[in-house]
Amino acid sequence: MEEFLAARFKEEEALALEALGEHGYGASPWSFDEKNGGFDFGFPNEHFNVPIGKFDPRMQHMARHDPRKVLREVAAKREVVEASWSADGERAAGLGQAIWLLATAYATHPDYKSIQDS
Template sequence: MSTDLVEFLHARFDDDEQAAHAALGTNELAQPAGQQARWVRQGDQIWSQGRSDVPVVGKTWARPAEHIVRHDPARVLSEVDAKRRVLADAASFTEDGQQAVFQLLALPYADHPDYRPEWAPGTSA
């Protein structure tokens, strides 16, 4: 499997992690993994647990609010950690297994300008 795809994945995971920390107003050393404040919906606003002075998101509609809360920065950080573990564990897979895992991990980033069509699931790279 192409090292370019693995490098692409590491870069996207780093981007996701940095964006989550920016949304939390923290850095990677601020809180241990899994201990970040979760976002919760209260009425038509979204708040960070443990902070009640300023809402994270002001007035919003119910459906977008539920989506925002479901994909809060703490969850993104947890998902990044899980994806990095899958990437590391894939080293023990067959070459075909690695390719399939890497292609699937890259699929959510298909709209990124550095994504290559040959990385789509089911193609041979």
């Protein structure tokens, strides 16, 4: 289970870092404007302001996936997995279920069935 989750977290982290420009694209500002319902992002030679409007939930959903937020979420998930083990190497009470619940977010991944069967 931990290997499956670690691989998914690594994939999410890599995409977020690339979106931020950590791989040669330069720092990418990314911000969501709650008041005007738009978001800004850019690359060294390009900058985009996308007015998505307050009434388009699909675009608002995409805009809220700031790569920095994704990185914070990945870090938090890694800490949950790490905290699930007690000092004596046993699963801490209740956190084993939390790990399975984290994995359900990746139910459409091709490797998910293999962890369900284990």
